[in-house]
Every structure is written in structure tokens, then in C-alpha cells.
Amino acid sequence: MRVAVIGKGGAGKSVISGTMARVLARDGRRVLALDSDLLPGLSLSLGAGPDPAEPPLNDAAEQDENGRWRLKKGIGPVRAVKRYATDAPDGIRLLQAGKVPQAGLEPIMGSINAFYRVVHRLPDARTFDDWTVVGDLPAGPRQIAFGWAPYADTYVAVVQPSAQSALTARRVARIARSRDGARAVFVANRVTGPADVRHVEEMIGEPVLAAVPVDEAVARAELLGFAPIDHAPDSAAVLEIERLVTALADE
Template identity: 30%
Template sequence: MKIAFVGKGGSGKTTLSALFIRHLAAAGRPVLAVDADINQHLGPALGLTDDQAAALPALGARLPEIKEYLRGSNPLIRSAEEMIKTTPPGRGSRLLRIVEENPVYTACARPVALDEGSVRLLATGAFAEEDLGVACYHSKVGAVELLLNHLVDGREEYVVTDMTAGSDSFASGLFTRFDLTFLIAEPTRKGVSVYRQYRDYARDFGVRIRVVGNKVQGPGDLDFLRREVGEDLLASFGQSDWVRRLEQGARPPLRALEPANRAVLSELRAAADAAYELRDPRRYTEQAVLFHLRNAESWANAKVGTDLAAQVDPDYVLGADTAVPVGGAVPAGEPTAAGAAV
């Protein structure tokens, strides 16, 4: 299942996303962790040194390789150069699975060993000097959108993405690529303002949001969140000496996390598992096509020099476990996973 963590800058979304990743890994679940924030902090939150985090390969720097691989033998995509961040898969496209080896993971993903289990980590990459003043960060995040458009996942397999802060996620269709979005909110007016923005933007797209209160110090804070957020409030994470030690550079084992805060992680997993059961592959595919057509019309057709609406395979649905044409089985000879050779 595909999970996003969002929130105001400084709300603790990266810390909580890292804790959730560690919780899943400790339970023996396959996890693909994605750092899609402009400030690349997920690696250090998972225990990497600053040098190790800086050495992570950037997805944005490997877009040509990624596109060439995902294009596969899809006859509607004439070249990798004509693929953009929203290009949807079709018959002949190569797909990615969470549990497999493929050239994309070999080039871009790195294993991270945790005190309990391990995960694969992907990172969009930080701004480079040549990007300053001339590039939009969302062009880097576009690699994540392209990957999620081509990724099939099953029950108890998890993609956990640490998103950009605030409402910046709505600058692309990436916010629709998840089964569930956890919005981390502090018990302050600023904290819940991002929730309201996200809720209002997401409403028309059926995006499921659950709020996780953070830095909650007592009943008054909890009452404030309940009043401002209502039924969207899932759980609240309290003050944590464990997190403080982590932020000071220590590496405390997950089992030492306060029992009440560990219980919150279990609640998040239960909510994620429930959201997986409600997923609608047809809507997921239709939304990918919608944002592709929007991008094609607004800028991409002019940039590429062709009508990218022609890349849409109208009878294709990316399913929960595999990709099949609407109303039928996978045609013989059509690759449905990324295991085929490049």
C-alpha cells in the first residue's frame, strides 16, 4: 500500500514517517521508503550519517534511465524523451514491485539496516547549485510520481513517502498517488491550518486523510485538536525522550520507544491496512490520466512537440497486484512487472 506523510514544516512529519517505517520493518514487512521532501532528512532520521545521506543517488538525476526502463515495449510511447512525470503505464510498460530486483532499484535505491529489520530508501535529491534560481523542485519530485504511476503493490507491502512541507504537494498530481495520507499536526492554529488546506484541496479527488497530532502535551492540546480536526483525528503522539535522544544523534532501539507512542504506530498501521481494502484501481488510473492530460495541455505538448494525450491507453487499469486491461486478462507476452531484462 502507498502511504504519504505531510504537514507543516517543523511539525515532525519526517520523524514520524521514519518511526512508522521502522515499525513496519520491525514487523518484518517489506518497505520502500521515499524521501520526497525538499529538505532531505529521511535518511538521517533512519540512522544514516550526513555523509551517507548525501551519497544517496538522486532519482531526479536518473530520470532518463528510469523512463527508458518503464517505457518497456509500450507502443504508445515512442521514446523515453517523450515521457513526462505524469506519463501513465499501458500495455507493454514495465512495472515496479516492492519486493524484487530491477534496474531502477539498482541505480537509485539503497538498503538501510535498522536495529530491527531493513528497508530500501529512495531519495529525490536535494537542490544542486546549478538548480538555484532556474529550476522548480517539483521537477525532481516528478520522478516519484512517475514511479508510483508504474508501481504495483500488494497487501502488507508498503511504500512510505515523506512529502514536501505544507501544501506544496498540490503543485502536481502526486497527492493522489496514495491509499492514505497521514497529516501531522501540532496542537496550534498554524498546525491545523495546513490540515484545512489539505482537506479542502483533497476533497474533490477522494484523497483519504487521517490526522496525527504531534507534540501533544496534555488534555488541553488533545481537546484543541479534536475541536479543530473532528473525526479526521486518528491518534496523537506525545512528548518523547526517545525522539529527543534521536535528534541529539543517538541511535536508541525502537523497542525503547515509550509504550504509548509505540501504540500510536500500531494505530497508523491499522488505518493503512484498512485503507488498502478500500482502494479503487480504476479511480487511481483515471486520476493518473487526468493529471497527465492537464500537464500535456498546459506545458508538455509544447515542450515535447507532440500531443501526449496519445500516450493514454484507454482500456488499461493498473490493478492492486498486477496490471490488466479493463474486462480481461493480461495478454500473452505482455510484461506486467519490472523483472524483464532491459
């Protein structure tokens, strides 16, 4: 299974992707979590703590004589994961593009470019053939359109019961489905009941694969910076994400 989680900002992508990764790892899979969002989220949702202060992949990148970024000689997906990924609970390896510091994008440009090149070579790295990959993408269509998740065979579009969220989810799913062999499914998030689920399905024009309820325990976990699966493992939201993982595996 190779999944990328997409949708509007604030839809809950990091909680869903982080919890999915933990569920898959607990099922005995080797999991690589890929974080291309330049804002914080996935590391905390995984239970891996705050993001590293230094851009993880800066040391893997160099500029050529024309100033273009490239991977240093000898660095490919296998070595990048071995050297620059960090450990997360349940044996997950987390590879991040980097987070925007106060100084802006310039200090992390090497790391961002290295990450992009690593994920583009990932599908050809036989070492990862038996790994499960879960990617957390930033809000909106840009990274999907520009190929930041070439590893994904399934895109999970997270949508809240609002017109703005549904419109974004439809757009990003359409872009994802334009990629050869890729499928896109919808997950309703923070729904209050069946009426919200029906409203989401009417707005997106198709059934959702899962409906994650509003959950005070998950909101509390996010407030405290904890992984929902650690803070509230039996919460309704976590249990529904577990069902989502099963549904994805069965499709």
C-alpha cells in the same frame, strides 16, 4: 497500504513517516520509503544515516532537444528502485528526490524530475503491488496539489496543538481528499495531554486517529541523528506510532 505524510513544517512528519515505515517493515511487509522533501529528515528518522552527497536519481534523467527533463530509456519504477534506492534498516528501500545543496536547486533538477516521473508510474508497476509505500512530503500544500504522491491512498496529516499547524493540516487534508479515492486522517503530534488533543480536534473539526505525546527520548534521538525506534523503542511516542499503524491497517 500506501501512505503519504503531510502537514506544516516542523510538525514532525519525518519522525512519524520514518517510524511508521520501520514498524511496517518489522511486521513483515516489503516497504518502499519515498522522500520528496528537499530538506533532510527521513533518512535519519529511518536510521539510514545522512543523506547521500550526490542526487540519487541524477543518472536516471536526461534532457531532450528542448531542454525538458525525462527518464532515460529503460528506466521505470522497478529499475529506479533497484539501481537508485538505498538500503535502510529492516529491509526498507529508500528512494529520494534529492536534497538542496549549497549551490541551490540546479544541481539536483535532474534527480527531482526523475523522481516525479518514477512516482507517477509507480501505481502501474505490478512488481510493487504487494509492497507497502510510505512517503514523506515537504511542508505545505504545493506537492499535494501538483500530484507528487499519486501512489497514496491515504494521507496522514500531522498537526501540532497550534493554530498555524491546524490551519495547514486542514488545508492539505482538503486538497488530499479532492483526489479520487483518497482519504485523509489527522494525527496530533507533540501533545502534552488530553487537553491538547481536544484543542487539536476542535481546531480541525474532527477526531484524530492518533495522539503522539511530547517525548524527551524522541527529541534526544533527533538531536543525535538517530531513529527514534532504535534510540527509544519503548518510548511513549514510538508506541503511539505503532498504534497508529494498527489503526490505519484496520480502517
